[in-house]
Amino acid sequence: MTVLHIDHLSKRFGKFQALKDVTFTIKKGEIFGFIGPNGAGKSTTIRTLLGILKPSSGSASIFGMDVWKESVAIHEKIAYVPGDANLWPNLTGGEVIDLFLKLRGSHRPEKKQELIDRFQLDPSKKCRTYSKGNRQKVALVAAFASDAELFILDEPTSGLDPLMERVFQEYVLEAKAQGKSVLLSSHILSEVERLCDRVAIIRQGEIIESGSLEEMRHLTRTNLVIETKEPLNGISNMSGVHTVKETEKGTALQVDAEALDEVIKKVSTLGIIRLESTPPTLEDLFMRHYEGTGSDQT
Known part of the structure; x- marks a missing residue:
């Protein structure tokens, strides 16, 4: 079953073409790695999938729904973690997590507490006091405590120490075991290699290689x-x-x-x-x- 499908997606900002004919699919229960250096077009693709940017041409769908026309319905079934989570400075981390879960209409108190403990997050502190790594933890706890069917993770471990990166990887694999799908955008190649079933490499807005790691290794x-x-x-x-x-x-x-x-x-x-x-x-x-x-x- 195809969860996400991008078909010849292009995006222009005036004369500048940020995405050129991007095409790939993600299946149910699959971890898909989306890699490239900073500035290659990863975040532009993800913003398009989230319904923030309208494609210049081509199409993209999640759960069979158009990402631009049906973004509200899509967001009920996805969880998104950006590379730098901007949180409400006067709310505590716990309040932000509860707000996200309430907006989604899903709340699993036991799972939320387990995640807070595993990520070693102090939820009683105001968000303005958090380091970048702790802001990422808030976003990750809110995502993994939800009942999302697709996780869109854009440089999610930015700011985390190696121990917390390992905890993150455990929860990604747990989501896969539950039949959930994951789009993991990252420039940490060891992380992608450890987790992902298939990978697409993007360079200057174009997909230049895609497939399973075994399929791609014959080219190396x-x-x-x-x-x-x-x-x-x-x-x-x-x-x-x-x-x-x-x-x-x-x-x-x-x-x-x-x-x-x-x-x-x-x-x-x-x-x-x-x-x-x-x-x-x-x-x-x-x-x-x-x-x-x-x-x-x-």
């Missing part, structure tokens, strides 16, 4: 560390071999998937002492797309 380079009895002369000149450098463990290099067989054949004739292979990571793929490029979009 395998990291090898090789030590041989005879010198590895000429290895850097082989097709598909990149960033060759000497380390304490041996010669480190990156190899394109299609060139791996030829490289292994060559080094096997030189008397292998050590051969370490590290699978490609999401960061490897991300950096390949962004090497030598910049972005100035929002």
Whole structure:
């Protein structure tokens, strides 16, 4: 079942095109990673999904409803956490959480208290006294204490320490186990890799790669560390071999998937002492797309 569908979505601000033909879907019970550097178009896409911005062309729907025309009905079934939560300064954190839950018409006191305890939040303090991390905790508690079917999380762990990031990840996985869907926009690649079923990479307003991590990894380079009895002369000149450098463990290099067989054949004739292979990571793929490029979009 498709929960969210974006079809050739574009957004212009005057002559500036912030989004270009963005297309992806999110299924029920799926955690979908939406990654790119600051300014690539992630937040513009999310603001469009929330009904804040009207698309210039294309369409987007959540639960089969148009995000612009039926945003009020959609918001009854989603929870949104921004990258920097702006809260009412004179209310306490607890009052803000209760307000959000009351607006949604859902209230689970036991779940709310569990979240407050796990995120180590003092709900009795005024929001004006909170650090950025504590403001994020208020937003996260309000989101996960709700009965939302789709969580839209835009850089949700900004300002959280590593321990709280781990608590966040536990609740995202719990939501998935309950059949909920999650759109996770982040530039923390390790977090996305740990949590997400599928990923889309956006650059300068365009989706440049999407799919499951396994599907995308064939496009990345395998990291090898090789030590041989005879010198590895000429290895850097082989097709598909990149960033060759000497380390304490041996010669480190990156190899394109299609060139791996030829490289292994060559080094096997030189008397292998050590051969370490590290699978490609999401960061490897991300950096390949962004090497030598910049972005100035929002």
